[in-house]
Amino acid sequence: MAYLHGHHASVLRSHSWRTVENSCPHLLPYLNNPSLKILDVGCGPGTITVDLASRVPQGFVYAIDPSADVIEKARKHAEEKGITNVRFEVGDIFDWKSLDGVEEAGFDVVHVHQVLQHLQDPLGAMKEMKRLVKPGGVLAVRDCNYQAMDWYPEHPGMQKWKELYIKVAEGLKAYPNMGKMLHAVALQAGFPREDIDASIGTWTFSTPDERAFWCGLWADRTVKSDYKQRSLDSGFAKEEDLEEIAATWREMEKKEDGWFAVINGQIICHVR
Numbered sequence: 166m167a168y169l170h171g172h173h174a175s176v177l178r179s180h181s182w183r184t185v186e187n188s189c190p191h192l193l194p195y196l197n198n199p200s201l202k203i204l205d206v207g208c209g210p211g212t213i214t215v216d217l218a219s220r221v222p223q224g225f226v227y228a229i230d231p232s233a234d235v236i237e238k239a240r241k242h243a244e245e246k247g248i249t250n251v252r253f254e255v256g257d258i259f260d261w262k263s264l265d266g267v268e269e270a271g272f273d274v275v276h277v278h279q280v281l282q283h284l285q286d287p288l289g290a291m292k293e294m295k296r297l298v299k300p301g302g303v304l305a306v307r308d309c310n311y312q313a314m315d316w317y318p319e320h321p322g323m324q325k326w327k328e329l330y331i332k333v334a335e336g337l338k339a340y341p342n343m344g345k346m347l348h349a350v351a352l353q354a355g356f357p358r359e360d361i362d363a364s365i366g367t368w369t370f371s372t373p374d375e376r377a378f379w380c381g382l383w384a385d386r387t388v389k390s391d392y393k394q395r396s397l398d399s400g401f402a403k404e405e406d407l408e409e410i411a412a413t414w415r416e417m418e419k420k421e422d423g424w425f426a427v428i429n430g431q432i433i434c435h436v437r
């Protein structure tokens with residue numbers, strides 16, 4: 166299934182802001198060996214990937230994404246940052262066997278951020294990723310939970326945004342609330358409960374700059390990215406609904422007391 170949002174500039178603006186610190190706090194305790202071999206699945210424009218690579222100077226990060234365009238951007242980003250211990254390849258987690266250099270039990274860390282929620286078969290993906298971790302290594306997974314996203318002040322347009330997003334994603338047989346069920350998927354994939362550490366990481370957008378970033382990118386994404394067409398195709402929204410939602414985000418951006426919270430579920434699964 167094609168990625169719901171696509172890779173419009175308004176989408177990449179959000180992905181490119183991401184770092185290890187703001188997006189993988191759960192993984193930080195496992196990055197203390199500079200020789201780690203890491204696989205980053207669904208790497209997008211690669212800002213987390215390149216940050217990971219800079220933390221394992223004697224190690225290596227292999228990163229895959231099915232979008233050739235975004236892989237090209239990720240390669241460019243690594244080049245600009247002068248990071249060379251990273252390899253970006255066009256690839257799909259369900260077809261890892263076709264990738265040169267990706268082998269069963271081949272990685273100390275397999276990392277995947279905001280990807281499972283977009284798949285129709287997250288359990289299948291979790292099983293494949295489990296196979297790629299060395300004994301003694303970890304699988305680190307993080308996804309948000311749209312149902313639990315919250316904001317201040319109340320605004321009917323925001324509720325409309327959330328309900329529409331969840332309906333569109335579920336209509337595509339994706340899992341917009343994946344963040345709260347990662348541990349359950351890991352259990353089904355065969356990890357014993359005692360080998361799964363579950364926690365929560367949050368993003369808060371409240372200062373004028375934070376609101377300009379988050380509200381601005383959602384306003385643009387609603388009317389400019391692939392998400393627009395998918396919403397229209399779903400039959401749950403018309404052009405005017407999307408215009409109203411985009412205007413709501415613009416209003417939220419301007420509210421001095423505006424506040425937006427994203428809850429991310431995160432798990433570390435230990436492979437024995």
Ligand SMILES: C[S@@+](CC[C@H](N)C(=O)[O-])C[C@H]1O[C@@H](n2cnc3c(N)ncnc32)[C@H](O)[C@@H]1O
Nearest residue numbers: 168180207208209230231232257258278279280
């Ligand atoms: C929300 S983006 C996350 C990008 C990056 N991990 C980040 O957090 O900035 C989801 C990414 O998953 C990729 N993706 C979708 N299906 C995939 C699959 N089957 N295997 C690997 N990646 C996939 C998409 O192309 C997209 O770039």
